[in-house]
Amino acid sequence: MSGKSMALRVGRYRPERASEPYVDEYEVPASDDTVVLDALNYIKDRIDGSLAYRWSCRMGVCGSCGMMVNGVPRLTCSTFLREFGSGPVVVEPLRYFPVIRDLVVDMSDFLEKLRTVKPWIIRKDDRPVEEGEFLQTPDEVDRYKQFSMCINCMLCFSACPVYGQDPDFLGPAVIALAHRYNLDSRDQGHAERHEVLELNNGIWDCTFVGECTVVCPKDVDPAAAIQRSKVSTATQTLRSVVWPFGGRE
């Protein structure tokens, strides 16, 4: 420990004490390898046990510890205090989500939307297990692999001004995961996802601000997923109108 310290301004919301959120400032030890989550744990263990926040793996895998750090959605376990010079570091709950307590947001909206796009492999002709696995070539895996890396941390939602303006928008991660299954050669559920994805509040609400991709800690690139989804939908619609026999191959 170098003996240095840094000020952490933490957004607090304790509905039983105050109806409005407020800010508490804490002084935490800050070495070169201290991440924001370490600082929050230090506060919780040594200064103020009442602070509430979510975390689990500490290594950028579980997607629990997403918060606004100096106004940017980040995984706090992968955000080092040294990035911010002499501070202070402002930690707030993820933007655009209702806050339940301190840094804990209500994830219900995200989880409900995720369910609506059926993010699992849908088969029309399910085969018995004895017939063996569905084989895929490395190329077929490559088509969707990037979009399958999502850890549901919701940083992209907090980066998305469209979601901020219209809470009914399906949102970046949800569309990226729907796109991931649509691209999977084993999946036959495109039509089942169509209504949610391509009609109200789906892909066409996206104005391609692109910030979801910038903040994604797993390089999922939801912005590209949404735009490619738009391209493939538009192409299919055009084919069904222009081509003989609805463009079926």
Add this chain to the structure above:
Amino acid sequence: MRTEAPRRYPTYAPKVPRTWWLRTAPFRRFAAREFTAVFAAAFSIILLLFLFALSRGQEAYEGFLRWLGLPAVVVLLAIILVALLYHAGTWFRLSAHILGRREASRGAVIATLVAIWIAVSALAAWVYVAL
């Protein structure tokens, strides 16, 4: 689509300020990209007026050319040109993001788009000079 289950606990939902698009540099660039689309619409209208004048015979056409030569209109067209160049540039970058999987292929997409742009502009210039 959103099912509003009654919450069993109080929550706080911060309001999004109307000026959210001024908050960060990427948001400001996004707003600039969207705003310059207005100039694309303005140019389309001028082009339609041009075709309309053309369809109404020589007098109307020459009158329209005189209107185009007015200093105020020239200034307007210059502003439109700058805005459209910016707008087109943003969409080249975005197209590369959609079409290119890796950084290298994104550069190739932009290069291709710029090459097509130059070729079409050269063709238009050639048609203008030749006729």
